[in-house]
Amino acid sequence: MPPTLRERTVLPPQDPADLVRFARGLSDAEPAARAKLIGPDGSQIDIPDDLYAVLRDVVSALSQGMAISIAPHNTMLTTQEAADLLNISRPTLVRLLADGEIPHTMRGRHRRVLLRDILDYTERTRTERRTTLDEMAADTEDDGLYEATIEARPTR
Known part of the structure; x- marks a missing residue:
């Protein structure tokens, strides 16, 4: 066994x-x-x-x-544990759960989240951020903003 x-x-x-x-x-x-x-x-x-x-x-x-x-991927987390893993507040996590961003189950009146769903959300948001930043950098390059210079103003 x-x-x-x-x-x-x-x-x-x-x-x-x-x-x-x-x-x-x-x-x-x-x-x-x-x-x-x-x-x-x-x-x-x-x-x-x-x-x-x-x-x-x-x-x-x-x-x-x-x-x-x-912890195994099928570990069930409380909303506070999941929020701690994501480094966000519990109310913010509850909003993400209510919006369907992260799957969850209800045990009575309490929400439970699978560890693997938290890890999937983390990877999905990381990928979305990377894609958005790449698009912003490409737009900046296309607009020639990297070549633009700003004259520094004296601060004192």
Whole structure:
């Protein structure tokens, strides 16, 4: 039977010196043909490159004093948890839910949001912002505004 996936948060250690040395060693190390996980009993398992990159990021973040949360994509969040992830207020999130920007479900009188829907919204808005900025830069270039100079006025 596979282990149950659960959400958990890993806090940085009180004395991060060992972790800092480990993180420095990871960043300085030459990439091997294939990373391996070696258990206490000596058993070895090859680690896929993507997972190795995630582990490096986790160690780096912990060594810098940041906490790391690990959660499956199907984790249900409260509106406050979702708002915290998006770095917006809870009322703003509720408005996004009401407008249909982010899917949600109702549990009684309480809204619940899937973590994957929050991550999808984040990626979708990031892509929309990037596209809009690219269009604005192209319009500015087409209008020749990059060549326009503004004379600086003395401030004093």
